[in-house]
Amino acid sequence: xxxxxxxxxxxxxxxFILAPEVDDQAAEAGRLVLPxxxxxxxxxxxxxxxxxxxxxxEALESDYPSLLHYLGQEAFHDLAARYLELHPSRSYxxxxxxxxxxxxxxxxxxxxxxxxxxxxxxxxxxxTEVFDEEESPVLTQEAIAxxxxxxxxxxxLQPIAxxxxxxxxxxxxxxxxxVDEENAFPLIRRKNTCVxxxxxxxxxxxLDLQPPAYELLTALASGSxxxxxxxxxxxxxxxxxxxxxxxxAEGLFQxxxxxx
Amino acid sequence: xxxxxxxxNLGFGIGLRTKHYDHILATRPPVDWFExxxxxxxxTGGRPLQVLDRIxxxxxxxxxxxxxxxxxxxxxxxxxxRKLKALGKRINARWISDHLCWTGVAGLNVxxxxxxxxxxxxxxxxxxxxxxxxxxxxxxxxxxxxxxxMEFRTSTWTECEFLAELARxxxxxxxxxxxxxxxxxxxxxxxxxxxxxxxxxxRVVQIHLAGHTxxxxxxxxxxxxxxxxxxxxxxxxxxxxxxxxSTLLEWDADIPDFDVVHAEALKARHxxxxxxxxxxxxxxxxxxx
Numbered sequence: 001x002x003x004x005x006x007x008x009x010x011x012x013x014x015x016f017i018l019a020p021e022v023d024d025q026a027a028e029a030g031r032l033v034l035p036x037x038x039x040x041x042x043x044x045x046x047x048x049x050x051x052x053x054x055x056x057x058e059a060l061e062s063d064y065p066s067l068l069h070y071l072g073q074e075a076f077h078d079l080a081a082r083y084l085e086l087h088p089s090r091s092y093x094x095x096x097x098x099x100x101x102x103x104x105x106x107x108x109x110x111x112x113x114x115x116x117x118x119x120x121x122x123x124x125x126x127x128t129e130v131f132d133e134e135e136s137p138v139l140t141q142e143a144i145a146x147x148x149x150x151x152x153x154x155x156x157l158q159p160i161a162x163x164x165x166x167x168x169x170x171x172x173x174x175x176x177x178x179v180d181e182e183n184a185f186p187l188i189r190r191k192n193t194c195v196x197x198x199x200x201x202x203x204x205x206x207l208d209l210q211p212p213a214y215e216l217l218t219a220l221a222s223g224s225x226x227x228x229x230x231x232x233x234x235x236x237x238x239x240x241x242x243x244x245x246x247x248x249a250e251g252l253f254q255x256x257x258x259x260x
Numbered sequence: 261x262x263x264x265x266x267x268x269n270l271g272f273g274i275g276l277r278t279k280h281y282d283h284i285l286a287t288r289p290p291v292d293w294f295e296x297x298x299x300x301x302x303x304t305g306g307r308p309l310q311v312l313d314r315i316x317x318x319x320x321x322x323x324x325x326x327x328x329x330x331x332x333x334x335x336x337x338x339x340x341x342r343k344l345k346a347l348g349k350r351i352n353a354r355w356i357s358d359h360l361c362w363t364g365v366a367g368l369n370v371x372x373x374x375x376x377x378x379x380x381x382x383x384x385x386x387x388x389x390x391x392x393x394x395x396x397x398x399x400x401x402x403x404x405x406x407x408x409x410m411e412f413r414t415s416t417w418t419e420c421e422f423l424a425e426l427a428r429x430x431x432x433x434x435x436x437x438x439x440x441x442x443x444x445x446x447x448x449x450x451x452x453x454x455x456x457x458x459x460x461x462x463r464v465v466q467i468h469l470a471g472h473t474x475x476x477x478x479x480x481x482x483x484x485x486x487x488x489x490x491x492x493x494x495x496x497x498x499x500x501x502x503x504x505x506s507t508l509l510e511w512d513a514d515i516p517d518f519d520v521v522h523a524e525a526l527k528a529r530h531x532x533x534x535x536x537x538x539x540x541x542x543x544x545x546x547x548x549x
Contacts, residue, residue, distance in 0.1 A: 003377075003379060003381075003414040004414075005381060006331075006333050006377065006379070006381050006382050006385055007333035007365065009377050009412060009414065010332065010333050010362055010365040010374070011333075011365055011366060013374060013375075014364060014365050014366070014368060014370055014374075017370055017372075018368070018370070031413070032412060032413060032414070033410050033411070033412060033413065034410070034411045034412070034413055036447060036448065036449065036477075036478070037449060038476075038477035038478065039477050039478060041410070043477075044409055044410035044411075044478075045410055047409040047410070047478065047480075048370075048372060048374065048409065048410070051372060051480075052370055052371070052372060055371055055372065056371065059371075088368050088369075089364075089368065089369040089370070089371060090367055090368060090369060091369060092299060092327035092329075092337060092340050092363070092369060093299050093302065093303050093327070094299075094371060095303050095304065096303075131304070131306050131307075132303060132304040132305065132306050133305055133306065134305035135305050135306070135310070161305070162305075162306070199306065202306060202307040202310050203307070
């Protein structure tokens with residue numbers, strides 16, 4: 001047979017691997033691939049097709065363990081296969097293969113519990129982002145103590161890089177806690193919840209937030225001075241100090257600036 | 261026999277895997293060296309990189325990638341090479357290796373080590389790319405013979421001849437995966453000893469050993485078990501031909517405890533000792549311990 005050339009040969013095999021199985025592929029496989037003593041040309045190329053889907057689904061499973069837990073192996077596999085058809089990998093790394101999965105789930109109108117599943121995927125995506133972020137220095141107690149009390153109004157607090165704030169329509173952090181830590185599973189019904197995902201000493205963490213705490217952190221993360229952020233989020237003074245102590249102890253901020 | 265670039269014989273290493281991080285950091289086991297999967301450390305600033313920095317301070321480390329895609333018809337990914345080079349510099353990688361394969365075309369990535377058509381066109385193309393890659397990385401690379409499950413009708417070279425000629429023309433090294441030779445020999449019905457005898461041993465920088473899964477009709481390169489006896493026989497054949505060479509045990513699925521993996525790697529040392537060839541192995545670790 002005439003040699004189709006390197007590029008066309010590679011395009012054919014890749015298309016074969018990525019495409020769903022159809023009836024008319026045996027002839028084309030037979031033209032390009034040698035059979036072995038035990039396998040036909042189609043079966044030999046099929047080894048690569050089978051491995052492709054299992055490898056990429058496995059990568060998504062490791063990024064979305066709670067989604068896998070809720071859906072079960074078979075339904076997760078089906079969801080992942082549909083996702084990969086629309087979002088094949090374009091990168092040398094599998095790290096960010098699932099970045100569009102929450103958005104994809106949000107568009108699946110036939111998927112039961114779609115909004116809950118989208119929220120769950122958004123939380124798990126935030127955790128993978130935090131896992132891979134650059135390491136930041138952490139704001140020290142000495143740096144905090146150096147800021148005079150009257151200067152906090154105009155000071156800016158910069159979060160660490162491994163910091164993601166998310167709000168949800170369902171109690172997905174509690175669901176993830178049930179999967180990870182064997183807590184009781186929450187009822188899956190609408191309930192607005194907020195979470196900050198972050199990394200402390202190279203371990204991924206998450207903290208459930210009350211709505212005013214979420215508003216305050218959102219304002220701080222967007223660059224508002226502390227005084228303005230506090231005012232915007234209607235935080236009680238007692239809560240403010242308690243949260244600030246917890247957040248700095250957890251290493252959520254890397255620097256304080258704009259006060260001197 | 262020393263390789264032509266003077267890359268050292270590091271002794272008997274194992275592939276660094278997440279499951280063993282804590283054990284290695286806590287006990288500092290007497291492993292000669294570690295090989296890492298480059299892509300697992302290139303786009304993260306988190307724990308994997310922190311652990312790698314600590315391990316690279318204690319052991320010699322080699323970078324082994326799966327995404328260089330040296331045979332692809334697509335343009336070279338220079339951003340990938342930039343990150344790979346930076347990682348190699350960061351951990352003082354003793355060398356950098358990848359596979360004779362392609363991983364995608366037309367901007368996509370299948371994340372598999374896909375087989376090449378062994379044609380003149382593919383050889384010229386791969387030689388050109390390997391040269392550019394080495395220029396960018398500023399060091400000779402080593403390319404590994406992959407396990408393959410199909411052959412193209414258009415191939416006019418055997419795989420071992422293609423690899424040998426590629427290494428000669430591009431002046432690059434070879435990572436000889438003895439398990440892959442066995443797997444592909446079973447799948448395609450060629451003689452694994454003749455394959456090894458075709459490889460220019462002065463270009464072999466490193467050996468891979470691993471387990472596999474025999475499906476009856478074909479063998480899959482699964483890295484999930486002990487090395488089988490026929491692969492040890494092939495390894496012995498390589499050592500008889502070339503003497504001691506950096507040898508690495510891969511175990512990537514159903515990974516057992518660290519000591520089991522290490523013991524499997526040390527079988528290679530015992531085999532070489534039995535052959536009286538240990539004199540050529542001078543692990544760097546010995547001077548660090």
